[in-house]
Amino acid sequence: MISILNQERLLGAALGCICTGFVVLEQRKDIYESIRGNRGQAVTHSQKKEPIFGKKSRLEVAHLWNTTVDQTFGPVIAALSSRGW
Numbered sequence: 001m002i003s004i005l006n007q008e009r010l011l012g013a014a015l016g017c018i019c020t021g022f023v024v025l026e027q028r029k030d031i032y033e034s035i036r037g038n039r040g041q042a043v044t045h046s047q048k049k050e051p052i053f054g055k056k057s058r059l060e061v062a063h064l065w066n067t068t069v070d071q072t073f074g075p076v077i078a079a080l081s082s083r084g085w
Helices: 004-037 055-082
Strands: none
Touching: none
16 A cells, blocks of 8 residues: 555646646647748737736736735734834
8 A cells, every 4th residue: 555645746746747748738739820820921919829827817826926925924014013023
């Protein structure tokens, strides 16, 4: 029987491989579509597809991260500032 720690490591490695494979295949698909569909044509801004982790997604994640950090550490910062730190 495999220990719990080894099971977790195996699961993490498998999920990491699956996620990496998905991202690589999506990128390859986008590259092949851009090569096939744009022979001799200039790509306009409306034809461009946003990457998986595009600018909009990164901004949303950054905003969510900042909001979460503010909510989590807000009381700690208020307590420290009331003590004169």
